[in-house]
Amino acid sequence: VTPSDTLAQLCRALAEHDFRGASPLYETLALGLADDPDVLSLLSPAAPRDRMPHLLLAAVQYLLVRDGVGMLEAFAAQPYLSFRSFCLEHRSELEHLTATRVNQTNEVGRCAALAPALGVVGRLAGQPLALVEVGPSAGLNLMFDRYRYDFGLGAQAGPTDSVVVVRPRLVGPLTPPSVLPDVAWRVGLDRKPVDVRDDDAVAWLRACIWPEQQWRRELFDQAVATARLEPPRLMTGDAVANLADVIESVPGDTPLCVFHTAVIGYLPDARRFAETLADAASQRPIWWLPGEPAGFVPELTSSATFAPAGIVFRFGVVPLGMEAGWSPRTLAHTGSHGAWLEWMDPDTAG
Numbered sequence: 040v041t042p043s044d045t046l047a048q049l050c051r052a053l054a055e056h057d058f059r060g061a062s063p064l065y066e067t068l069a070l071g072l073a074d075d076p077d078v079l080s081l082l083s084p085a086a087p088r089d090r091m092p093h094l095l096l097a098a099v100q101y102l103l104v105r106d107g108v109g110m111l112e113a114f115a116a117q118p119y120l121s122f123r124s125f126c127l128e129h130r131s132e133l134e135h136l137t138a139t140r141v142n143q144t145n146e147v148g149r150c151a152a153l154a155p156a157l158g159v160v161g162r163l164a165g166q167p168l169a170l171v172e173v174g175p176s177a178g179l180n181l182m183f184d185r186y187r188y189d190f191g192l193g194a195q196a197g198p199t200d201s202v203v204v205v206r207p208r209l210v211g212p213l214t215p216p217s218v219l220p221d222v223a224w225r226v227g228l229d230r231k232p233v234d235v236r237d238d239d240a241v242a243w244l245r246a247c248i249w250p251e252q253q254w255r256r257e258l259f260d261q262a263v264a265t266a267r268l269e270p271p272r273l274m275t276g277d278a279v280a281n282l283a284d285v286i287e288s289v290p291g292d293t294p295l296c297v298f299h300t301a302v303i304g305y306l307p308d309a310r311r312f313a314e315t316l317a318d319a320a321s322q323r324p325i326w327w328l329p330g331e332p333a334g335f336v337p338e339l340t341s342s343a344t345f346a347p348a349g350i351v352f353r354f355g356v357v358p359l360g361m362e363a364g365w366s367p368r369t370l371a372h373t374g375s376h377g378a379w380l381e382w383m384d385p386d387t388a389g
């Protein structure tokens with residue numbers, strides 16, 4: 040199997056599992072790319088673990104938007120052929136981008152499950168929390184308590200005057216709890232943190248949003264504007280190598296919650312990350328709150344009853360280093376970007 044065979048397989052898998060139903064343009068482009076080693080070779084400058092079709096699609100969207108053209112509009116007629124010509128005409132710019140950027144998002148929609156799940160942790164801990172977010176990107180989700188939540192069926196949370204409104208489609212019989220936690224301390228740890236004040240870095244993150252998903256772009260723009268008023272504290276470092284140092288800097292008398300969304304799949308060794316957390320929990324208890332594709336965290340089981348196309352994310356709380364009596368619980372399932380939400384835990388439902 041050559042690297043270009045592997046990329047071709049990845050393109051087909053993405054088209055079928057990620058893009059279908061969510062981005063018809065990317066579905067078409069990914070299927071075309073699967074049979075086009077010439078265009079796929081534009082990804083060769085990327086480091087092997089970052090060599091993903093999304094990276095090339097984001098680079099193309101970034102160049103188009105920079106020149107004031109929307110991607111849907113640019114490739115409306117004969118999508119794959121016009122995309123291919125654009126790629127070949129912009130070969131050197133695209134190769135520069137794939138060499139220097141990585142596919143990176145910051146998906147505020149994931150706060151739909153994250154915020155009420157943090158509320159549950161706050162209630163269990165019974166005190167204001169210290170939060171460490173691993174892989175926060177620009178840190179927009181560390182600011183979850185600046186946003187308003189409208190879960191439907193009258194269930195609301197967060198400040199009522201916020202311009203950022205997270206509005207997932209609620210499925211299933213339960214509503215999420217409406218209490219957000221008090222936060223005493225917070226920090227993010229990312230291998231490539233993004234400064235919300237850096238226009239070009241923000242334009243790149245925006246270009247990683249799929250072209251049809253205007254709701255994601257709106258939420259992103261509003262959250263960036265809010266974060267610019269008071270940017271989050273982010274540290275540069277690795278989820279495994281530097282987590283213990285970050286945890287050591289957390290005030291000792293505050294219950295600690297370590298959370299992450301859409302990060303585990305990017306780590307070279309997810310098991311080592313879980314071991315690092317368990318080691319840290321031997322020094323101080325940790326409420327571990329992962330929001331990752333279902334199946335990534337073996338401690339969290341139970342299936343979504345709603346089974347749409349696409350990847351399902353599972354949010355839950357895993358108490359580490361606590362006294363007996365606590366056990367892991369699945370709290371919610373969502374679509375990969377938080378478009379829909381199913382609250383799973385009757386004990387904590389609103």
Ligand SMILES: C[S@@+](CC[C@H](N)C(=O)[O-])C[C@H]1O[C@@H](n2cnc3c(N)ncnc32)[C@H](O)[C@@H]1O
Nearest residue numbers: 144145146174176229230231277278300301305
């Ligand atoms: C898909 S993005 C998700 C960002 C954010 N958590 C969200 O849900 O919108 C993955 C993030 O993990 C970060 N990341 C990947 N590998 C990492 C590592 N080894 N250590 C720290 N952060 C990492 C990336 O830089 C990126 O910001």
